[in-house]
Amino acid sequence: xxxxxxxxxxxxxxxxxxxxxxxxxxxxxxxxxxxxxxxxxxxxxxxxxxxxxxxxxxxxxxxxxxxxxxxxxxxxxxxxxxxxxxxxxxxxxxxxxxxxxxxxxxxxxxxxxxxxxxxxxxxxxxxxxxxxxxxxxxxxxxxxxxxxxxxxxxxxxxxxxxxxxxxxxxxxxxxxxxxxxxxxxxxxxxxxxxxxxxxxxxxxxxxxxxxxxxxxxxxxxxxxxxxxxxxxxxxxxxxxxxxxxxxxxxxxxxxxxxxxxxxxxx
Amino acid sequence: xxxxxxxxxxxxxxxxxxxxxxxxxxxxxxxxxxxxxxxxxxxxxxxxxxxxxxxxxxxxxxxxxxxxxxxxxxxxxxxxxxxxxxxxxxxxxxxxxxxxx
Numbered sequence: 001x002x003x004x005x006x007x008x009x010x011x012x013x014x015x016x017x018x019x020x021x022x023x024x025x026x027x028x029x030x031x032x033x034x035x036x037x038x039x040x041x042x043x044x045x046x047x048x049x050x051x052x053x054x055x056x057x058x059x060x061x062x063x064x065x066x067x068x069x070x071x072x073x074x075x076x077x078x079x080x081x082x083x084x085x086x087x088x089x090x091x092x093x094x095x096x097x098x099x100x101x102x103x104x105x106x107x108x109x110x111x112x113x114x115x116x117x118x119x120x121x122x123x124x125x126x127x128x129x130x131x132x133x134x135x136x137x138x139x140x141x142x143x144x145x146x147x148x149x150x151x152x153x154x155x156x157x158x159x160x161x162x163x164x165x166x167x168x169x170x171x172x173x174x175x176x177x178x179x180x181x182x183x184x185x186x187x188x189x190x191x192x193x194x195x196x197x198x199x200x201x202x203x204x205x206x207x208x209x210x211x212x213x214x215x216x217x218x219x220x221x222x223x224x225x226x227x228x229x230x231x232x233x234x235x236x237x238x239x240x241x242x243x244x245x246x247x248x249x250x251x252x253x254x255x256x257x258x259x260x261x262x263x264x265x266x
Numbered sequence: 267x268x269x270x271x272x273x274x275x276x277x278x279x280x281x282x283x284x285x286x287x288x289x290x291x292x293x294x295x296x297x298x299x300x301x302x303x304x305x306x307x308x309x310x311x312x313x314x315x316x317x318x319x320x321x322x323x324x325x326x327x328x329x330x331x332x333x334x335x336x337x338x339x340x341x342x343x344x345x346x347x348x349x350x351x352x353x354x355x356x357x358x359x360x361x362x363x364x365x366x367x
Binding site for chain 1: 289290291300301302303304305306309310313332333334335336
């Protein structure tokens with residue numbers, strides 16, 4: 001068998017660095033085989049350039065897929081997405097209002113609407129999610145202190161970022177209107193309350209949909225039981241942790257033996 | 267992967283595999299798609315369990331004096347997807363010839 005031409009060998013060696021270590025040997029073997037067949041057809045220079053692009057994009061796809069699998073549903077991805085959304089909102093407010101001075105130097109009317117809107121949203125969210133938060137805290141009592149601290153830390157940071165995002169999103173909407181009329185204060189209060197309440201509720205819901213051990217989003221929802229057997233067994237949706245820490249049983253209907261979601265350790 | 271989300275190039279590749287073109291270079295030559303499209307698409311199809319792959323035995327490859335090839339086959343879901351692809355893109359059936367041999 002003829003060896004590969006130097007160009008192909010160099011491109012392969014460089015692109016192999018992009019490929020995750022676990023897949024590298026298989027990837028190299030596959031491409032050596034493909035390139036050998038291609039080389040036999042004596043391809044033109046243009047084909048060689050196309051091939052180099054193919055090798056690079058294949059390696060990049062494998063790397064991207066490995067990153068996707070690693071970070072998909074992870075708490076880090078959640079934080080980064082929230083922080084990036086906040087930065088985007090700040091940029092949009094800057095764009096619409098024409099400078100950071102306007103952003104910092106909020107009018108009394110805006111401050112009042114933010115304060116009122118956020119207070120309404122926080123109060124409503126805290127009252128309506130009190131039971132869910134208590135159940136979540138109860139379910140985590142069996143965890144070691146470091147894991148509990150990690151959970152609380154993640155929740156508080158997520159809640160704070162969600163609150164900031166809700167306020168910033170409202171600011172984007174009103175900065176885009178370019179209006180300082182007094183009548184706008186009521187819609188501002190309502191919209192702030194709605195956005196902030198929405199983001200806070202999402203933060204609480206998202207926390208419940210995560211593994212209590214590793215805080216990754218639960219996956220693989222599957223239907224369990226039958227509604228007609230509700231008096232004999234629970235029926236609803238089961239979501240499992242992809243790292244095998246446990247599963248969350250969410251009943252479709254509240255029963256005396258299972259009123260709410262239950263975390264089951266594997 | 268929902269069948270309705272099958273792209274044109276993925277449909278073309280599935281059709282090529284169903285016609286017997288079973289390794290990367292073969293598929294690339296038949297479909298006329300660039301390597302940068304074919305190889306990542308094959309990986310995506312394998313991830314979505316529409317195709318599976320297996321290495322040819324070293325003894326067969328050595329007898330033909332060439333490196334072993336990685337062959338792609340359609341799974342049951344892949345066969346359904348290939349049929350759906352032809353319904354969705356009727357010209358596919360005319361674009362690719364049946365493989366001889």
